Amino acid sequence: MVCHECDLLVDVPVLEEHDKAFCPRCEYLLAANRPNATEKILAFSATALTFLLLANSFTFISLSASGQEQTVTLIDSVNILFEEHAVLAGIVFATIIGVPGFLLAGLAYVSVSLRLSKRLPGTHRILRWSLRMLPWSMAEIFLIGILVSFIKIVALARVELGVSFWAYVFFTVSLMLVILNIDRRELWRQVNAVPNV
Ligand SMILES: [Zn+2]
Numbered sequence: 001m002v003c004h005e006c007d008l009l010v011d012v013p014v015l016e017e018h019d020k021a022f023c024p025r026c027e028y029l030l031a032a033n034r035p036n037a038t039e040k041i042l043a044f045s046a047t048a049l050t051f052l053l054l055a056n057s058f059t060f061i062s063l064s065a066s067g068q069e070q071t072v073t074l075i076d077s078v079n080i081l082f083e084e085h086a087v088l089a090g091i092v093f094a095t096i097i098g099v100p101g102f103l104l105a106g107l108a109y110v111s112v113s114l115r116l117s118k119r120l121p122g123t124h125r126i127l128r129w130s131l132r133m134l135p136w137s138m139a140e141i142f143l144i145g146i147l148v149s150f151i152k153i154v155a156l157a158r159v160e161l162g163v164s165f166w167a168y169v170f171f172t173v174s175l176m177l178v179i180l181n182i183d184r185r186e187l188w189r190q191v192n193a194v195p196n197v
Contacts, residue, residue, distance in 0.1 A: 001030060001185060003026065003028050003030060005028040006023060006026040008023055008025045008026070010023060010024065010030060012030055012031050012185070014189070015031060015186070016033060017035045018033065018035060030185075031183055031185045031186060033183070037182075037183065038111045038115060038190070039115070040177070040181045041108075041178055041181050042108055042111035042112065044174045044175075044178040044181070045107050045178050047170075048104050048174035048178060049101065049108070052097070052101055052167075052168075052171045054164065054167035054171075055074055055168040056074050057164065057167075058073070058162055058163035058167070060073050060077065060162050060165050060168070061160065061161055061162055061165060062162060063157045064157060064158045065156060071162070073164060074096075074097070074168065075097075078093045078097075094136065095136055095137065095138040095139075096139055096142045099133050099136045099137045099138075102129075102130070103134065103137055104175065106127070106129060106130035107127075107130050107178060107182070109126055110123055110126060110127045110130065117194050117195075118195065118197045119191065119195060119197060120197060123191055124191065127187060127188070131182075131184055131187075134182070137179075139168070139171065139172045139175055140175075143172050
């Protein structure tokens with residue numbers, strides 16, 4: 001495989017559990033066989049999807065200033081933006097809800113395939129697309145953006161964090177745990193090793 005950092009071509013052997021392969025030139029982590037990675041991906045994906053559902057079901061934040069109160073849901077934030085800038089709203093929806101949702105459902109499907117030791121229909125395509133979507137998942141960036149804007153809003157209005165906000169925080173943490181357990185090379189090796197249904 002090619003090192004992402006320095007483009008060195010490295011011949012990485014099949015890794016045993018707990019083994020990691022580093023680039024001999026720049027020491028970039030090339031591949032890792034983390035124990036129970038498939039089970040962890042499946043468990044954290046299911047958790048993250050549940051929290052994503054909850055994050056879309058309740059109030060995200062409530063704002064009150066000079067006797068007026070306004071509650072905003074997660075999807076409201078996209079809808080409000082849609083009126084101003086439809087393309088931007090589409091990108092925001094994709095990066096904070098659509099892409100992470102697709103990614104998690106896709107990885108859960110691939111993990112089920114691996115757990116059953118049977119390659120379910122479309123496993124290859126779903127894994128390929130899930131891995132391609134990875135850089136477009138920006139839940140954590142959205143969360144940091146919200147926290148920064150809170151600091152500004154707090155001076156102007158009373159802000160209350162809703163159930164959806166906390167659900168989105170737990171969703172982001174679970175999503176990060178899924179991403180930490182992804183090793184592209186190991187996933188492809190395992191998917192190619194299981195027989196078709
Ligand atoms: Zn390197």
